[in-house]
Amino acid sequence: MMKEYIEQAEKDLLHTYNRYPIVFDRGEDVYLYDLEGKKYLDFAAGIAVFALGYGNREYNDALKGQIDKLIHTSNYYYNVPAVEAAKKLKAVSGMDRVFFTNSGAEAIEGAVKAARKYAYLKDGRTDHEIIAMEHSFHGRTMGALSVTGNPKYREAFEPMIGNIRFAVLNDFESVAAQVTDKTCAILLETVQGEGGIFPVRKEFLEQVKELCEKRDILLILDEIQCGMGRCGTFFAWQRYGIKPDIMTTAKALGCGVPVGAFLMTEKVGAASLTAGDHGTTYGGNPLACAAVSKVLDLFDRNHIIEHVEKVGNYLEQELDKLAEEFDCIETRRGVGLMQGLVFKVPVGAVINRALEKGLVLINAGTHILRFVPPLIITEEHVDAMTAILRECIKQAEAV
Ligand SMILES: *Cc1c(COP(=O)(O)O)cnc(C)c1O
Numbered sequence: 541m542m543k544e545y546i547e548q549a550e551k552d553l554l555h556t557y558n559r560y561p562i563v564f565d566r567g568e569d570v571y572l573y574d575l576e577g578k579k580y581l582d583f584a585a586g587i588a589v590f591a592l593g594y595g596n597r598e599y600n601d602a603l604k605g606q607i608d609k610l611i612h613t614s615n616y617y618y619n620v621p622a623v624e625a626a627k628k629l630k631a632v633s634g635m636d637r638v639f640f641t642n643s644g645a646e647a648i649e650g651a652v653k654a655a656r657k658y659a660y661l662k663d664g665r666t667d668h669e670i671i672a673m674e675h676s677f678h679g680r681t682m683g684a685l686s687v688t689g690n691p692k693y694r695e696a697f698e699p700m701i702g703n704i705r706f707a708v709l710n711d712f713e714s715v716a717a718q719v720t721d722k723t724c725a726i727l728l729e730t731v732q733g734e735g736g737i738f739p740v741r742k743e744f745l746e747q748v749k750e751l752c753e754k755r756d757i758l759l760i761l762d763e764i765q766c767g768m769g770r771c772g773t774f775f776a777w778q779r780y781g782i783k784p785d786i787m788t789t790a791k792a793l794g795c796g797v798p799v800g801a802f803l804m805t806e807k808v809g810a811a812s813l814t815a816g817d818h819g820t821t822y823g824g825n826p827l828a829c830a831a832v833s834k835v836l837d838l839f840d841r842n843h844i845i846e847h848v849e850k851v852g853n854y855l856e857q858e859l860d861k862l863a864e865e866f867d868c869i870e871t872r873r874g875v876g877l878m879q880g881l882v883f884k885v886p887v888g889a890v891i892n893r894a895l896e897k898g899l900v901l902i903n904a905g906t907h908i909l910r911f912v913p914p915l916i917i918t919e920e921h922v923d924a925m926t927a928i929l930r931e932c933i934k935q936a937e938a939v
Pocket of ligand 1: 643
């Protein structure tokens with residue numbers, strides 16, 4: 541049954557992904573089921589999206605209620621879910637202004653535009669520069685691609701938007717060396733995701749923040765993957781005590797409904813984008829914002845952040861054991877429930893074996909297994925995962 545759909549998909553969908561040969565049909569708690577009824581323990585969560593797991597009754601009901609009420613209005617008018625979602629998002633982030641988007645890439649686009657406009661209003665120049673990091677990932681639209689530090693993703697689509705410089709994450713001198721009188725923003729993921737699960741170092745972030753303050757350069761933190769509780773604080777930057785001027789969020793923000801946002805402090809909000817500068821037809825629509833609003837309620841009521849801190853420590857400890865046990869694993873790195881196991885060999889074979897055994901894992905680069913499970917997983921789920929993974933690695937080592 542799956543085979544037919546897969547063949548059809550390969551005829552009809554543009555082939556921009558090498559997909560695993562599975563058609564998922566439904567989800568429940570932290571498990572996915574394929575069309576043939578096979579059950580999988582999910583440690584990928586649709587790439588760090590399904591934070592609350594599948595089939596959360598209250599979340600589903602909130603969406604159904606909103607569907608029956610009003611799905612879309614456009615941004616020519618106000619709507620209650622957007623007002624409520626923005627208020628709650630401000631409360632957990634301490635930021636002052638919110639713009640809702642439909643995706644992560646669009647949140648990055650907005651952040652870049654806000655930073656350029658802020659600088660433009662200051663000195664009237666139109667040649668401002670942005671410093672981004674090597675091995676970063678910020679999305680696939682032209683602007684987001686331009687600040688993505690992976691030449692492989694960019695090359696065929698050159699020219700990019702101009703005036704982007706790249707520095708090395710956790711190497712402050714490399715950042716300082718790229719600063720000019722045209723620099724308007726420094727952009728980085730607080731924990732690099734696609735690039736291989738690299739957490740920013742506290743000292744580096746402090747130095748970058750100090751540099752930004754001294755030169756009135758805006759600090760933009762991309763929290764699209766590492767935010768929304770995944771690193772044991774609501775946003776990963778809160779762990780470091782370094783507040784950005786602009787930040788982006790998406791992935792787990794709607795827990796499956798496509799929605800993102802960029803947020804800014806009042807300093808930037810009062811002197812950057814204004815009426816006519818930026819817009820979106822769908823962004824901030826009642827359905828997406830009802831999801832955000834309910835997600836934020838459930839995070840609070842179910843103490844998700846505290847839970848991540850606890851189970852994240854356990855995952856870390858169990859992955860460290862694996863790293864110690866197997867020669868083919870170089871190290872573990874990550875924060876909370878955003879972890880990577882760095883292998884000396886490509887991890888494709890391990891992922892395929894895991895899928896056969898009913899465990900969903902993804903990679904971050906060819907050699908890194910990425911663990912971004914639903915935030916509601918328990919220590920028992922971690923044990924079940926490592927038991928399967930251990931078998932898969934043994935098999936891979938045997939060949
Ligand atoms: C996924 C991701 C994006 C892009 O988000 P999309 O919703 O796929 O456009 C941007 N930045 C980071 C850090 C991401 O992980």
